[in-house]
Amino acid sequence: MQRKWYVFLVVAVFVLAVAPVVLAAEYVGSAACKKCHEAIYNDFIASGHPFKLQKASEARYRPLPLPKTWNWEDISYVIGGVNWKARFVDKNGYIITATKRGKPIPTQFNLATGEWVNYHPGEKKPYKCGPCHMTGYSPEGHQDGLEGIVGTWAFPGIQCEECHGPASAHVRSPRKAKPKVDRSAAACGKCHVRGDKNKIPASKGFIRHHEQYQELLASPHGNNLECVDCHDPHKKAVASIVQSCSDCHADAAKAVANNIHGQSRIDCIECHMARATKSAVKFDQNVGDIRTHLFRINTDPNYTMFTEDGKLAKNALSLRFACLGCHKSRDAAWAAAYANQIHPK
Structure with a gap:
């Protein structure tokens, strides 16, 4: 009997010794992806995704001014700074909203106009945008030990692994360990959404930014297209x-x-994806700085695109955005007379 137990233990130890060790997947950074996917990496690094948040030591070499009284030694991170706007995080992890002495001043820099505008002037604003601005985000703790930052992350910005998952196993064994590939609109919708996916928040006469998923779901394409079908x-x-x-x-x-x-080379998107959304600036009352994904146009001149309180957008563009952004001297009645003649529905 003892001999049988001895043999069993020897076999068990041998099996455990030769069994493959399953390592927890870890984040390795986008540079590791470049070694095999250089063309994709070069395209990606030129987009805005990797730069949703940048360390000050990296962002300081971009042509960005700083809020009054602040210098680069006072900054821990820059939020954005590539496409629409830049905000700045101080050495305690709070978004800067005032001078170093606490006087409220404009602290958001809009790249399109070169202007400083207010962003919660004078308020104490923790940085809590990690779920959509980071790779490998965890709500626990404070990144770099900075009390104003809510949560921690593996890498700042939206890197390859935020969509494809931790890549350590794939890097070790590319053929056996495949990266995650999710082609659904919901994958993009994790971040390109604001609150309830069935509502489209608005403010001051424009759709609010990062709501493309909500707009797509409300559009005629919501049931049959994924973001990657076009992008x-x-x-x-x-x-x-x-x-x-x-x-x-x-x-x-x-x-x-x-x-x-068509003869004037006016593309479909100028009307059906008009700039009805505002991230940083509006160029006039009918032109924001981001294209909508509602696609549908309501040609009734009396149609109002927003709810009475202005806090939500409806599921179709008004002629104000679809037509009057270009035809600035005209009105909705004029636009309605022509809109239904442009192409068949």
Whole structure:
């Protein structure tokens, strides 16, 4: 009996000794991806995703001014600073909203206009945007020990692994350990959403930013298209387009090609993806700085795109955005007379 137990223990020890060790997946950084995926990496690094948050030591070499009284030695991180706007995080982890002595001043720098604007002037603003601005975010603790930062992360910004998962196993064994690939709109919707996915928050006459998922769901394409059907997620917004409207809407495209809009090379998106969203600036009352993904246009001149309190957008663009952003001297009644003649529905 003792001999049987002895043999059993020897076999058990041998099995455990030769069994493969399953290591927990770890984040290794986008530079590790570059070794095999250099072309994709180069496209991706030129987009805005990796720079949602940058260490001051890296961002200081970009042509960014700083809020009054502050210098780079006072800054721990820069929020954005690539496409629309830049905000700054101090050495305690709080978003800067005032001078170093506490006087409220404009502290958000808008890149398109070169202007400083208010961002919660004088308030004490913790940095709690980690779930959508970071790779490998955890709500526990404070990054770098800075009390104003809520949570910790593996890497700042949206790196490859935020969408494809921790890559340590894939780097060790590329053929056996495949990265996560989720092509659903919901994957993008983890961040391109604001609150309830079935509502579209608005403010001051524009859709609020990072709500593309909500807009898509409310649009005619919400049930049959994923973001990647039109976009390459590794590239900048304009360069990312992999499919044009005419690929699916051939009749409408043909009709437009033969009218004044087509002859003037006015693209579908100028009307159906008008800049009805504002991230940093509005160029006038009908033109924000981000294109909408609602697509549908309501051609009733009396249609109002926002709820009475202005806090929510409806599921279609008004003629104010679709037409009057270009035809600035006209009104909705004029636009309505022409809108239904542009192409077949």
